[in-house]
Amino acid sequence: MSSIEEEIQTIDKNFPNLSQDFQIPTFKSLGLSTNESQITYLCGNSLGLMPTQTRKAINDELDAWSQRGVESHFSHPGSETQGKTNWMDIDLPCIPKLSPIVGSLDSEIAIMGxxxxxxxxxxVAFYQPQGSxxxxxxxxxxxxxxxxxxxNQIKLKNLDPLENIIQLEPKEGEYHLRTQDILDTIxxxxxELALIMLPGIQYYTGQFFDIEKITKFxxxxxxxxxxxxxxxxxxxPLHLHDWNVDFATWCSYKYLNSGPGGISGIFIHEIHGKIDEDNYKPRLSGWWxxxxxxxxxxxxKFEPIEGALGFRQSNPSVIDVVSLNSSLDIFNKAGGIQKLRNKSILLTNLLEKLLKSTKYYISPKDxxxxxxxxxxxxxxTPESPLERGAQLSLLFFPRTNVEIxxxxxxxxxxxxxxxxGVIGDERRPDVIRLAPIPLYNSAKDVQKAVDSLVKAFEELEK
Structure with a gap:
C-alpha cells in the first residue's frame, strides 16, 4: 500500500463523514447515464447539498399551514407533541446553534434577509462619513x-464613489493579497477611512483573510x-465577538446547506446593539x-430589541428558517465547527498534494x-492551511483570450x-473551484477528483 493510500484510509477512518445525512446526486439524476451511483460533489462552496431531514422539516411547516393557517404563528400543531416552534419565534432556535459557528454571543446575531x-x-447603519x-x-x-x-452606498451619501473607494489588489506576479499590504494600506x-469592508474568504481565490489581525489594527x-x-x-472557525468585529453578514446556502437562496444572517457586536431609552444606533428598521x-x-413608536434582533425588519420565511435549522442540527451531530475544520484541513491538504503530483501542475510563480x-x-489559493478554507481554485492554461x-x-x-461524475464550480474565464466539504466528502472523493482531472487532461492531449 502506498503512503497516499494509507493517508486516504487514515483520514476516512478517523474522520467519518455524514454523507448519509445528505441527498447526494447520482449519475442518473444529473442525466449523465442510467447509473444510479452517487457522483462526487465538490461544490458546497457554491451550494451545499440538501440534508435528508430538510424535506420533513419543510413538510411539517406545510402541514401546519394547511391545518391551522394563521394560528400557527401562535399555536403550531406540533408545538406540544413534537417540540415545534410557533412561527412568531421560528428564527430563535437557530441562534444558539449558529453562535458557536460564528463565535458570537447569542444576542449578537440574527437570522434575517x-x-x-x-x-x-x-x-446604512455603519457607514457614516464625517469630515475627512x-x-x-x-x-x-x-x-x-x-x-x-x-x-451606491457612497452615492447615497452624495459623495463621488471614484474619489471615496480604495481598492486592494495583489502585487504583480502574485494571485492573492498579503496581510501586511492590507495593514500598510490602512x-x-x-x-480618510470611514469603513473597511472585506470578505472573510475571497470567493475566487479562496484566500482566508486574517480577520483578527486586520480588525485589531x-x-x-x-x-x-x-x-x-x-x-x-x-x-x-470564527470568533467575531472576541475579535471585536463591528458587523458582519453571510449567506447560509453554501457551507450551511440551507438551500438555494436560503436565509442570511447578521452579526452586530454588543457595543453597537445596546439600547439606552430612546438612544440607539439608527438603522433600517421594521416591526420585527x-x-x-x-x-x-x-x-x-419604535422600541428596538437590544442586540442584533433589533436590526431585523420583517418576519422571516418559515420555510427558509427551518431549512437552515435542519442543517445546523447536523453541525452539532458532527461535533462542531472546530472538529470539522480539523478534517477540512486534512482533505484540502490531500487535494493539494495529489494535484501537485500530476505532471500538469505548475507552480504559481512559474x-x-x-x-x-x-x-x-x-x-x-494560498498554500498555508491557515490562509484558506475548504476550497482550492485551479487556474488553467492556455488562458482564454476574451478579446477575440x-x-x-x-x-x-x-x-x-x-x-x-465530479461536480466542481467554474469561474470564468479560466478557474475551477474544488471544495471538499468535511460534512459529506471523504478522502476517496478527493482522490476521485484528481484522477478525473488527469483523465480530462489526457483526453485533451489525444
Missing part, C-alpha cells in the same frame, strides 16, 4: 454584489470594520426589530512565464469532470 440586502442595511473620513477600503476583485453595494489612509485608528462572511461561515411584547399594538501553448494548471473570443481549456476540463 439575504446577503446583499443585509450588507446594504448594515452599511469618507472612504471605504475593500478589495478590487471582490464579488460584484459587494462592489455594487459599496459604490495605516497610509487611516485619516484598524481599531487603532477608530475605523469601523465589517466582513462579508459568505464563504467563511460554516467553513472555518421592535419590542416583541408591543409588536401587535401597532404603536407609532505560471507567469509559462509557454502559452502548454496544457497546465496552477493553484491560486478564443476559448481556453477550462470549459473542456469542466465538462469532462462532470461527465466523469
Amino acid at each position: 439575504s446577503l446583499t440586502s443585509n450588507l446594504n442595511a448594515l452599511m 473620513k469618507t472612504k471605504i477600503l475593500f478589495e478590487k476583485n471582490s464579488f460584484p454584489s459587494d462592489y455594487y453595494a459599496i459604490f 495605516e497610509a489612509n487611516h485619516k 484598524a481599531k487603532k485608528f477608530n475605523i469601523i470594520v465589517g466582513w462579508d462572511l459568505a464563504h467563511a461561515v460554516g467553513n472555518v 426589530g421592535n419590542n416583541s411584547s408591543k409588536r401587535f399594538q401597532m404603536l407609532e 505560471s507567469f512565464t509559462l509557454n502559452s501553448n502548454e496544457l497546465k494548471f496552477t493553484i491560486i 473570443g478564443e476559448p481556453g481549456i477550462m470549459d473542456k476540463i469542466f465538462s469532462s469532470l462532470r461527465n466523469q
Whole structure:
C-alpha cells in the first residue's frame, strides 16, 4: 500500500463523514447515464447539498399551514407533541446553534434577509462619513454584489464613489493579497477611512483573510470594520465577538446547506446593539426589530430589541428558517465547527498534494512565464492551511483570450469532470473551484477528483 493510500484510509477512518445525512446526486439524476451511483460533489462552496431531514422539516411547516393557517404563528400543531416552534419565534432556535459557528454571543446575531440586502442595511447603519473620513477600503476583485453595494452606498451619501473607494489588489506576479499590504494600506489612509469592508474568504481565490489581525489594527485608528462572511461561515472557525468585529453578514446556502437562496444572517457586536431609552444606533428598521411584547399594538413608536434582533425588519420565511435549522442540527451531530475544520484541513491538504503530483501542475510563480501553448494548471489559493478554507481554485492554461473570443481549456476540463461524475464550480474565464466539504466528502472523493482531472487532461492531449 502506498503512503497516499494509507493517508486516504487514515483520514476516512478517523474522520467519518455524514454523507448519509445528505441527498447526494447520482449519475442518473444529473442525466449523465442510467447509473444510479452517487457522483462526487465538490461544490458546497457554491451550494451545499440538501440534508435528508430538510424535506420533513419543510413538510411539517406545510402541514401546519394547511391545518391551522394563521394560528400557527401562535399555536403550531406540533408545538406540544413534537417540540415545534410557533412561527412568531421560528428564527430563535437557530441562534444558539449558529453562535458557536460564528463565535458570537447569542444576542449578537440574527437570522434575517439575504446577503446583499443585509450588507446594504448594515452599511446604512455603519457607514457614516464625517469630515475627512469618507472612504471605504475593500478589495478590487471582490464579488460584484459587494462592489455594487459599496459604490451606491457612497452615492447615497452624495459623495463621488471614484474619489471615496480604495481598492486592494495583489502585487504583480502574485494571485492573492498579503496581510501586511492590507495593514500598510490602512495605516497610509487611516485619516480618510470611514469603513473597511472585506470578505472573510475571497470567493475566487479562496484566500482566508486574517480577520483578527486586520480588525485589531484598524481599531487603532477608530475605523469601523465589517466582513462579508459568505464563504467563511460554516467553513472555518470564527470568533467575531472576541475579535471585536463591528458587523458582519453571510449567506447560509453554501457551507450551511440551507438551500438555494436560503436565509442570511447578521452579526452586530454588543457595543453597537445596546439600547439606552430612546438612544440607539439608527438603522433600517421594521416591526420585527421592535419590542416583541408591543409588536401587535401597532404603536407609532419604535422600541428596538437590544442586540442584533433589533436590526431585523420583517418576519422571516418559515420555510427558509427551518431549512437552515435542519442543517445546523447536523453541525452539532458532527461535533462542531472546530472538529470539522480539523478534517477540512486534512482533505484540502490531500487535494493539494495529489494535484501537485500530476505532471500538469505548475507552480504559481512559474505560471507567469509559462509557454502559452502548454496544457497546465496552477493553484491560486494560498498554500498555508491557515490562509484558506475548504476550497482550492485551479487556474488553467492556455488562458482564454476574451478579446477575440478564443476559448481556453477550462470549459473542456469542466465538462469532462462532470461527465466523469465530479461536480466542481467554474469561474470564468479560466478557474475551477474544488471544495471538499468535511460534512459529506471523504478522502476517496478527493482522490476521485484528481484522477478525473488527469483523465480530462489526457483526453485533451489525444
